[in-house]
Amino acid sequence: xxxxIALLLFLGSLQLHAGNEPVDSTITKPAKKFTVxxxxxxxxxxxxxxxxxxxxxxxxxxxxxxxxxxxxxHTDIEIVYTRTxxxxxxxxxxxDIANKAKADLFISVHCNAAASxxxxxxxxxxxxxxxxxxxxxxxxxxNAVILLEEDYEEKYAGFDPNDPASFASNLIVQEExxxxxxxxxxxxxxxxxxxxxxxxxxxxxxxxxxxRLSYMxxxxxxxxxxxxxxxxxxxxxxxxxxxxxxxxxxxxxxxxANRSLxxxxxxxxxxxxxxxxxxxxxxxxxxxxxxxxxxxKSYNFKKLPAIxxxxxxxxxxxxxxxxxxxxxxxxxxxxxxxLGYKSAFIVKYExxxxxxx
Numbered sequence: 001x002x003x004x005i006a007l008l009l010f011l012g013s014l015q016l017h018a019g020n021e022p023v024d025s026t027i028t029k030p031a032k033k034f035t036v037x038x039x040x041x042x043x044x045x046x047x048x049x050x051x052x053x054x055x056x057x058x059x060x061x062x063x064x065x066x067x068x069x070x071x072x073x074h075t076d077i078e079i080v081y082t083r084t085x086x087x088x089x090x091x092x093x094x095x096d097i098a099n100k101a102k103a104d105l106f107i108s109v110h111c112n113a114a115a116s117x118x119x120x121x122x123x124x125x126x127x128x129x130x131x132x133x134x135x136x137x138x139x140x141x142x143n144a145v146i147l148l149e150e151d152y153e154e155k156y157a158g159f160d161p162n163d164p165a166s167f168a169s170n171l172i173v174q175e176e177x178x179x180x181x182x183x184x185x186x187x188x189x190x191x192x193x194x195x196x197x198x199x200x201x202x203x204x205x206x207x208x209x210x211x212r213l214s215y216m217x218x219x220x221x222x223x224x225x226x227x228x229x230x231x232x233x234x235x236x237x238x239x240x241x242x243x244x245x246x247x248x249x250x251x252x253x254x255x256x257a258n259r260s261l262x263x264x265x266x267x268x269x270x271x272x273x274x275x276x277x278x279x280x281x282x283x284x285x286x287x288x289x290x291x292x293x294x295x296x297k298s299y300n301f302k303k304l305p306a307i308x309x310x311x312x313x314x315x316x317x318x319x320x321x322x323x324x325x326x327x328x329x330x331x332x333x334x335x336x337x338x339l340g341y342k343s344a345f346i347v348k349y350e351x352x353x354x355x356x357x
Contacts, residue, residue, distance in 0.1 A: 033078040034105075034256050036071060037098040040064040040081075041110040041220075044088025049113040051226045056111040057086065059235050063109050063223065066245035071252065095213030105184065105255065106218035107248065108211070111235060113227045120228045121199030122192045124185035125220040126178065127212055128205020180217035183258070187251035188221055195247050198224065198231075221248065258313045282349040283329035283357075284308065284319040287341040292316065302339045304332075319347070 040061040042048035048056025061083070068079045080101045082094045098106045112123070185203040193200040201222075211218045223244050224231040234240035287301060293316050294300055296309040304320040311317075321332045329346050336344040346357040 032102075033076055035078045035080060035101050035103045036252060037080045037082065037101055037103040037106045038064045038068050038071075039094050039098075039106065039108040040083055041108055043083050043086055046088055049111055049226050051113065051232060054226050054232055054236050056113075056226060059111050059223070059226070059241065060109045061086070062238070062241045063245050063248075066242050067107075067109075067248050070245065070249040074253075077256070092213055098214045098216060098218075103214075103216045105252065106211075106214045106216055107252070108208075108218070108220040109248075110220060110222050112222040112225045114225055115227075117227055117229070119225050120231055121201040122189070122196075122224050123201035123204055123222050124188045125204050125206055125208060125211070125222070126181040126185050127208065127218065128178075177215070177217045180255075181219055184217060184251060184255045185219045187254050188219065188248055191247035191251050192223075192244075195250075196243055258315075280350055281324060283321070283323045283326055284347050284349070285321050285329055285333045285336055285344050286317055286319050286347050286356075287336050287344045288318040289315055290318075294318065302341075304336060304339065 040057070040063070042057035042060060044057075046057065048060070050056070064081065065084070068081060071077050071079050078101075080097065080103065082097050083089055094108070095106075112119075182203055189200050189203055192198045208220055211220060224235050226232045226235060235244070287304065294309070296307045296318065298304060298307055301307050301318065301320065306319075306321050308319045308322065309316055310319070320336060321329055323329045323332075326346075333344050333346055348355050348357055
């Protein structure tokens with residue numbers, strides 16, 4: 001009995017010690033795999049564009065499968081498909097798959113169409129405001145699938161692709177992903193132009209529902225015009241589909257090489273004037289991000305306190321403060337904004353993972 005009681009007391013002391021272990025914010029969990037969600041546009045009762053018996057949904061699925069096969073050769077990349085068969089998926093379901101997977105990148109593959117048979121080339125879209133009539137027409141086509149969904153009025157309440165205000169709040173929430181989305185889109189466009197000799201129609205922004213609902217860097221790729229005889233023949237062939245997939249694959253690999261989303265290194269902490277209590281949550285204020293490595297000193301950042309620098313791929317992020325108290329972080333954020341860091345925001349570290357508030 002005495003041995004049993006002693007054992008309980010020993011285990012209890014271990015738990016107490018573990019619960020009060022000081023948090024070392026330089027230690028993180030092992031990096032998870034870089035997760036890419038591949039979305040073949042349309043499917044099932046939604047064929048997408050249909051020209052001369054060529055269906056957009058079939059091309060999109062074949063390209064995605066070729067792309068996934070190449071990416072699956074990388075052991076540090078996890079691939080999640082929204083569909084691998086001729087299946088109808090509602091737009092919110094596609095985004096939900098990506099959100100639940102905590103994806104690092106969402107790629108939706110489509111084909112374009114136009115009234116003019118001479119229209120050609122490819123374009124890659126990120127979430128934004130559709131500022132002209134041409135952009136709005138593309139958005140309407142891709143969002144039209146909503147009308148095939150049951151109870152779409154309730155599921156997409158308040159969303160009107162004709163009205164930028166209906167998704168303005170999402171733009172604010174997803175602002176932190178926009179630069180990364182544009183970077184990925186630019187790499188896709190460069191590869192299509194250089195490797196496939198396709199007309200580069202550019203990186204564009206508009207209110208696609210599937211991008212609006214996904215909370216990570218996201219792109220929608222229009223691989224070419226199936227209304228153009230030459231591009232339709234190319235996109236319908238296995239050779240063309242493999243080349244398109246490889247161009248996207250190469251863009252993903254280059255994009256991934258520029259960052260390690262869950263492997264950041266805290267390099268310097270200086271002028272720390274706050275005592276951080278033992279706690280699993282720490283708040284800091286991000287004031288800058290740059291490719292330039294600047295010494296993490298208060299005098300380099302308008303005398304803001306507790307400057308720290310973290311490296312994430314080729315990017316250095318600069319922070320001020322280190323608190324267990326969110327209110328203190330909020331007060332410091334206001335001070336940073338007044339000093340000229342207008343886009344300063346609060347980040348939270350919890351159990352070795354960083355997230356933006």
